[in-house]
Amino acid sequence: MRDATPQTVYLKDYTPPDYLIDQVELVFELDEQRTLVRAGLDVRRNPDSRSASEALTLFGEELLLVGISLDGQALAAGDYTLSDEALTIHRVPGDRPFRIDIENIIDPQANTALEGLYLSSSMLCTQCEAQGFRKITWFLDRPDVMSRFTTKLIADKTQYPVLLSNGNKIGAGNLDGGRHWVAWQDPFAKPCYLFALVAGQLEYVADEFTTVSGRRIALEIFVEAHNVDKCGHAMQSLKNAMRWDEETYGLEYDLDLYMIVAVDHFNMGAMENKGLNVFNTKFVLARPDTATDSDYEHIEGVIGHEYFHNWSGNRVTCRDWFQLSLKEGFTVFRDQQFSGDRSSPAVKRIEDVNMLRTRQFAEDAGPLAHPIRPEAYIEINNFYTLTVYEKGAEVVRMLHTLLGAAGFRQGCDLYFKRHDGQAVTCEDFVKAMEDANGVELTQFRRWYSQAGTPVLEVEQAFDAGRLTLTVKQSCPPTPNQPEKLPLHVPIKLGFLAADGSPARFQYRGEFCEEATVSLTEAEQRFVFESLTEKPIVSLLRGFSAPVTLKIDRDPEELAFLLSYDSDTFNRWEAGQQLVSRIIFGLIADIQAGRTLTANPVLTEAFRAILADAGADLSYRALLLSLPDEGYLGGQMAVVDVEAIHQAREFVRLSLATALSAEFQRVYAEHHQDESGCFDASAVGRRRLKNACLSYLTALEKPDSYALAETQFRSARNMTDQIAALSAVVNSRNPTKADCLDSFYRQWQREALVVDKWFTLQATCHMPETFATVQSLMQHPAFDMKTPNRVRSLVGAFSQSNPLHFHARNGDGYRFLADRVIELNTLNPQIAARMVGGFAQWRRYDTDRQALMTRELRRIVETEHLSKDVYEIASKSLA
Template sequence: MKEAQPKAIFLKDYQAPDFWIERTDLTFDLFEDYATVSSVLTVIRNQEKKIANGNLPVLELVGDDLELLSVEIDNQPWTDYQEGSGFLKVTAPGEQFSLKTVCKIKPQENTSLEGLYKSNGMFCTQCEAEGFRKITYYLDRPDVMSLFTTKVIADKSAYPILLSNGNDIDRGELENGRHWVRWEDPFKKPSYLFALVAGDLQCVEDHFTTMSGREVTLRIFTEAHNIDQCDHAMVSLKKSMKWDEDVYGREYDLDIFMIVAVDHFNMGAMENKGLNIFNSAAVLASPETATDGRFQRVEAIVAHEYFHNWSGNRVTCRDWFQLSLKEGFTVFRDSEFSADMNSRGVKRIEDVNVLRTAQFAEDAGPMAHPIRPESFIEISNFYTVTIYEKGAEVVRMIHGILGAEDFRKGSDLYFDRHDGQAATCEDFVKAMEDASGRDLGQFRNWYNQAGTPVLTVNDEYNEDTHQYQLIIEQSCPATPGQDKKEPFHIPVRIGLLDGEGEDLPLNAEGDTSLVLDVKQAKEVFTFKNIEERPLPSILRGFSAPVRVAFDYSRDDLLFLMENDSDHFNRWDASQRLATSVIEEMVAAMVAGNDVAPDARLITAFGSVIHDESLDLAVKAEMLVLPSEASLAQQAAVVYPQFIHQARQQVKHAIAQAHQGELEAVWRSLSSTKPYRPAAEDIAERTLKNICLGYLTALDEKGTLALAEQQYHGATNMTDRFAALSCVINAGHQDRELMDEVLDDFLKRYQDDTNVMDQWLSVQAASPAMGSLSHVLSLMQHEVFDASSPNKLRSVLGGFASNMKQFHAVDGSGYAFLADQLLDLDKKNPQIASRLLTPLTRWRKFEPAAQERMKVQLERIKNSEGLSADVYEVVNKSI
């Protein structure tokens, strides 16, 4: 552990800076073993900040890993400065001045992938959140917004493409084969939105005509061998631009919009103004190399980063505590876009699955925080599912409370009022209030309080008065630093079903679905003229990110599965039923007994298979059992081996009972028609491959022949990879076939780094073959690259998600992960801290596993030289 422990930063201590930077003029001279960065800043004093009597104003800039070569003020050498660890203090000569610094940096040695670094021979940047300080000394904070010009100089033969933010305004040739390009961004931005790329790249080009008639040039850059995988991203970009105009009235504002695909990237993508830099896995896609999931992910991420042009760039966040201001709002926007482009019902299910599995677990763990945190040590640790996904759910609730029309008025007011400014979450909510006339005072508790609220619901029916009551009590568990919680404003959408499964009218207007505004600790809602005791359908569409405790019997859940008009709650009933059965089996195993799966669950899944009225996309989702991660998240105490065993037994029982029907569906949907990433085609492939997964869960060699047939006959990556996964995770282990398909897959795709990520991940996450020894062999394989975040996530992240193998009873999985993270922390602290998450949830596990996990956390905590990233996470976890 470091002797000087990192210190927390608090929201309550926020102060505006003493200086502003009006203009930033940068010159990058790029060489193979270093780069020089010349920075000319036009600095003015913040007139609202007072300087103590008799003191000269001091400009304090931040910088990391910089070699300062020179300092000038107003074009004259300047010596009145102090350079220290992480800072440069310059005595200011007046109210306004020009500060020039020249620094030397070494991008080639930058393994943190923050600031300026090299990826596959290409220079690129990642400056969010605090990477710009690794480029030059600066006021590296989001509330300092400046006009940027950037000149990039490099060897033309090695780096023919030189890119930065804004518009290309000038270029020229130099001696010794070097050239330069100057870029100008006409919009003020904070330093975290700065971007630079230099490399030997090709691009696909298209154009988009905005709603006001301007033509925008669109370019997607990548390495030459990947150029045929950019078409889907381009189509997605144009769809995004049109959707944002139609739904939000937001028009793009520059002459050019560019995307660059980079193999080594800590995140998914980055919304730098006019020059989005993407993890290549989030932009490259073709039917031969990308699954349906990746096609949809590319579409969503392209949209997300484009939407940031307004919700993040034109209006940015005042400080990093406001991160959800841009991320939560933009995730909501990209989620709605994806729902409009594909299946709205399935998109909602996918979003809620992530929330319940990952975000609810975060809320229940040591890193729990509100969507607007009160403090942090390392901001990179707060790029979390709480900030993004729960933040999006909070925006969704505002949309639901106000309605689409008033929400649009609120977003228009927000953009108009704060264009070109660094805003706060309060500014966003205030704009919504002012535009709609609605009071969202109590609703603000969602921004200030951590944890997942619990709604305990009871009901009463009076046969004499024909009145039905729902009694709803809300509570929220204690979280770190917040023992007591004030009541939330929770919009709860409900419906009532009669004995025939029909929706009952809930008011005089005949509405069959209503939103109940739950604001008090206990509320009673009365419905009149209800002729029989109904069954409530609670939290339709998942109208709020809460848990619901209602005493549904298994027969009730079966009824909702078959009859609920709300597709989300129909799916949710199937998940609740399966979870109840699996939890019962786990409890029996803990007690040393065996319990067969409830026959009603097996029958219910058969009914879903036979139900021809169901949308295929929804049917597919209803046939997927709750994941092991979801089961663990909902368990009071996690017994990982028993959870895995019980879920496998249920899957086997469903497959055994409905083998004929499953195979019939698989055969009916097996097609060689041309690939389209269209919603209806995706639904067919998803359902077909879910059926194949059940069939290969059987202990029969014959069902593996179906997977082998699909693998070799596949005309797209979705079907081929699904078949590969089925072979690897089959109930009947055929090692010869496993090796055959893995080797064949490797030979086909070994030159595609993103496909190799999948090849590594499917093995590391496989209960059948992802043992620690096999994972170690994968890390020695030629396709593995320890400097690539994607490869690390594939192997280490895949293994840590492997309920059976990672949680081996000897604790070897935990020790292995700790070893890897201690080594990784010295190179890339961001990735190390994120991969640490599985160990931080040790308190949820059965006692023996708890102790083994805690031992490794203690070992990490007591290690020398921890980064602030890992230090914060491990210290909060113990």
């Protein structure tokens, strides 16, 4: 077990820093195993400090102190105290600015946690968010201390010919012994979590962007030499994001240079360090034969996300880490807007909501539930969660819905103008929205402090042209919040007439076809008048609030909405609800031992979709999708993983059997080689034909086997090749082993493609999957020190394969616990994320509960357990 229980940090205990650091001068003498860091800090007492202490405490971890001085005078051992996590100078001037100079040594090669300065392949790079800078030198490592940085990098010129840091390059030169130096200066004050450096043997792709005011910005993407040909899409995505932010938010880039570096070893997706973004290669590198359409879309989205942070995160940053959603929720909303504008808004919205409801709602319903602004944490890295990011984005979206696009833009303009160069809070963001629009959002603020997913129960009554909707809201108790107050919930709605056309109505004296009502009470009635007949109600259009909606509908009404609803989200949602209703009926039949029968309502609804000639083919493909097994499990009081899988597969096979001719026809109509073409039509054709291929292979017939194998062998783009291989792997196709071997041989030098190969096998539903996963752990290409590879195998199996991870014998649980314990000493952040596979143990039967809690206790009792893993495992058990 742990040597000591880690301390909890509370929002209520926040106090301003006693000291501020105005200027930072850093000099690095870079070496894989022994990097010397010299830090010069210009410090002054904070006029807002609430403490009378004369001591200055700086944070630091895993640092070897060489020397320290105050105003040029070396300090003796008695002048300071050194601990594992801090350096305290006992007496510093309180009435004037002063200078602290520190020299220390760090070992990047030994830093497998990938925080601070570390080695990725042969490249040195940094990751300082949230608290990685304290692993570089002793510092006031908190986001409300904003400093101007000057950085000088010194290194062997052959080993590290490229030396990068934040801001603008201000000097460079050669030194004796084959070394050289480059100096950088960032003119903008920033928290140390936005500091970055990169050194290595890198090539770069260059371009430029002309801002709306006519300034020319140099753009550079740095990669290892063999990846230079995979940067074109990332560069164009950056330029698209820069233009979009100018047009949509009026925000212009502020430096003369914008750099991106792609690294293999990275705990997150990317990092918005000022002027020098460090990216996981997964979100930079793309070529039609190595990246899928989804990869291309995700790259553009993540490139946009990190660029948008230049204002929503960098120019205006967080006062403390409890405010993390201030920058992340806001920026996720912005990147969702951007991606929707760049592709299909309907498809983007559905994909975002699908992920939210499948994964974030589960987080809300478990022991790790927390508000988007948490009240406490042990390890801040554990709060880079779906709640903070995705639910945080939904809260921002609700403000956009309530205020309208123009009002929201006014609020953003005021926010950036009022707080540029400051470290602020979520309250400051909401206050700017209020002040810019002359509205009052006191009740809305509860979204920031209340955990859990609200439930809306709707009843309807129609009489003489008047429809009354009675809406009740509630929220299940969550850890530390047994009682919940009513929230301010925007509900966008419309009505459909019997012929499927929009039904006009009167609400609050105005005639309209769509309205947004504000639910603010625990129970509230909304009255709509001037209706000529009882309409079909379309509620929560565009998923206008992150809630669970309960309203009685029969299958025929759901099928009607699936056919006619003009709201693209609700049309898809009706299909999902229809399929879910049928699947849960089949689950009941399975549990009761009854014979399973297909539902003709669903078959005819899908037949209509396949016959539809709508232009948005990607949207049609989504309409043909079945609910994820994880999403279905989240709606059960006790998850029955085998019955869910059996029922869902029965539906898939029934549809494939009944609509085989239609699936074959649509596949043939859209099967063409458009490799390298990424317009909406080409992407849609690939999505639709590959959805059809998936259904056809469910038939387990020789002609469907041949169809999948032929596409696999002939595909010239990764989208078609991986879709075909997935169809082969998730069937009894006799060519499966040969196809897998062929794919690996073809792509073994492309790490990101090999990740796909691992994931495909880890998420397979066929019986031999767990044995395959165990054998892949011994594969030469598997490396526990590479986060992408761990996520592709261990993470994919435990988080995306409920059938086999939750096997009754507990093998999946033991496997995951063993990997967590192994990762704990290598990379605590990744280890903690893997523990999440156990978080929902209370949702399962008693036997599985016992097996999962046993593994959680084994993890908690591990010696020298990191606080990252301890927090997640102990809270899961609590």
